[in-house]
Amino acid sequence: MKPVLTTQPLAAVAPGPSAAPPVRRIIKLGGAAVTVKSQLETLRPEVLDSLVRTLATTSGLPEAEASTSGAGGTVLVHGAGSFGHFPASEYGVVRGPISDPRVRRGFTLSRASVTKLNGLVVGALVAAGVPAVGLSPLGLYHTCNKQVAVSGGASASALLAAGLLPVLHGDCVLDTALGCTVLSGDTLVRDLAERLRPQYVVFLTNVPGVYDRPPEEAGARLLRRIMVTPDGGWRVAEVEGGSDGGDSGGGDSSVRMSVDAHDATGGIALKVEEAAAVARMGIPVLIAQAGSEHGDAACRLGPQVAATAAGGEGGGEGEGGGVAAASGSPPATWRGTLVVLEGC
C-alpha cells in the first residue's frame, strides 16, 4: 500500500508571523565533517566538541536566553556521514520504492544509524548545558519527488519559542511519488531558512570553504565571496590570493565548485545550489571548516566575520585548518566562503 499524504504544509500548528520567535542562525554540520565517512559509524569527536563549545559559549549568551530574549535562537542540522550513508546507498533508499522489502530494509537500517548519530550530537550538547532536543525528520517531513511537500518547520519554530535548540538531521522520509527517499541535511537547511528566516546560515564542512576546483588539486583557490542574483545567476566576487574570478553571469564555467567531493546525498552541486538558494532569500550564508577557528567565528559572528576577509590577502594558516579552540575573538583574517545576494 502506498502512503497517502497530502502536500499541504502543517500550517495548522505553525505559529503565526507575529508569534514566530526570532531565529538567529541555522547551522549545518556536514556529515563528512563530523564523521569519518569511509569508516562505518565513526564520529570525529574533536569536531563535535568544537561545535559544542561554540554553542555553549555563544557570545556568553545561553541559547535559551538568546532564543527567548529576542536575540534569536539556533537550529542545528547535521548530515549522516558514515552513519546511514552506507545502507542508504547499498539499498537504494533515495529512489524507493518503500514497497520493495530490500529498500524498506535499507530505510530502517539507515534510520537506525543516523538517529544514533543524532543521539550522540544531542547528548554532547545537553551534557554541555545546551538546551538541545533531537527533532528527527521522518514523520514530520514528507517529500514529493525529493522536494519538501510537508515541512517540519512549524515544530522547529515551536521548540525555538520554548527556548530549546532543535537538532535535525538528514533522514529517510516517505515520498508521495517515490515511496521513500533521502532528505538531505542541505535541503532541510533551505526549507528551514525559508520558513524560519534566520539572520544567517552557516555550513560547517570538512574543507575551509568553496574552491574553484577540487581542493586537493594543485592551484585550487578558495572562493571568498560569491554573489548570487535573484534570477538564479551568481559570480565569484573575491578569491583567496587576490584578483577576483571575473564576472560570470549565470555561473563561472571555469569554476568547478568543490566543498566536499565525497558527499553521497547530492554532492557539491546540491550543497552550493542550496546555499545559493538561501542567499537568494536575502539570508547570508557562510561556508567554513568545522572544528576550526573560522567555523567557530562564522557561527558566533555571522556575516560580520567576513569583514575581516574583505581586505585580507591570503589566510594566516595552512589548508588543513585543524581543530582550534572556540575562542572569544574572531581570527584576524577569516577564511571561508561568504555567499550573499547581489546588492546586500
Place this chain on the structure above:
Amino acid sequence: MKPVLTTQPLAAVAPGPSAAPPVRRIIKLGGAAVTVKSQLETLRPEVLDSLVRTLATTSGLPEAEASTSGAGGTVLVHGAGSFGHFPASEYGVVRGPISDPRVRRGFTLSRASVTKLNGLVVGALVAAGVPAVGLSPLGLYHTCNKQVAVSGGASASALLAAGLLPVLHGDCVLDTALGCTVLSGDTLVRDLAERLRPQYVVFLTNVPGVYDRPPEEAGARLLRRIMVTPDGGWRVAEVEGGSDGGDSGGGDSSVRMSVDAHDATGGIALKVEEAAAVARMGIPVLIAQAGSEHGDAACRLGPQVAATAAGGEGGGEGEGGGVAAASGSPPATWRGTLVVLEGC
C-alpha cells in the same frame, strides 16, 4: 516566550478513512518491564530480546507483509523507565513551565535519555529484521493540560501504510497550558488506539497482569477479566483461583488495582484507566507480563488467547513468570488480564 500552538489535529496529512491501513495491534512495553527502574539507564535486555523474537516471528508473517497484505501492522509504544524518569521527576518536567531554566534543563536531559532507550529498542528490532522506525513524540504531539491536543497518529498511520513498524515512546512534549509536560506511553496508546482502531491492544508489564491489591501482598489475586461499560463503570468478571470479584457497578471498592506500583508517570490508576478507555472503544486490551510466554501469546493471538483462561483454574506457573522463549503455541492456560467492553 510561550510556544504558540493551536489544538487542531494534523488532519492535513492524515490518510482518509478509506486509505488508512488496517492495524492489527498496538503493543505497549512498560518502562518498568524493559528497564531496571531503580538503576539509571539500565536495560533488561532479556525482556527486550523476548519482544523482538515475538515481533520477528509473528505467526510466521513478517510485519511488513502483515501491514501491507491486509492482516494489519503493529505499533509499538514503550515507556521510559530508568531512561528519563529520574531527570523528569527531579526537575519537575510534568508541571512545566518550560520558561524555567531548571525545567528546561530537565526536559532536555529526560529527552536525551528516553531517545537513547528508543534507539536501543529500535536497534534491536532492526537487527532482527523487523522494519522498525523510531517516531519520537516531541514535535509531533502537543498537549494542553496534559491532554493530547495535536496527535502524531497520522504520521504513525503513514508509516504503517509503508509497511513500517513505528516505535513511539513516553516523551517530554510542549503543552499550551503548562509550557511542557510528560506525555506518558499509556496516554499515547489511548490516543493511537482511538485514531488507528487496532484489532487489539497489549500492555506488557513487569507483573502478570492487574491484581486486586499490590501483587507483593499476601493473598493478592490476579484479575483475569474486567468488563467495562460504556458509561465509565467496570466490574471484575473473573479472578484467578475461581469465584469472581462480584458485580461492582462503577468500580469495585474492595479492589486496589495494581499493575506496577512504581510507575512515575501516573501509576496504576492512569494505566488501568487508559486500558479501560481503550476497551470502552470496543478494542480488547490484554495486560500480561513482558518477557513471559503469556505476554508473547497475548501479542501473537490477541483476545483469542484468553479463551484458554475462561475455563482455567489457576495458572500453571508461579508469580515470577520469568522470561520464556517466544514459542509458536499458546500456553495451556493464559495468565493475564483481559479488559473488554461489556457485551463484546
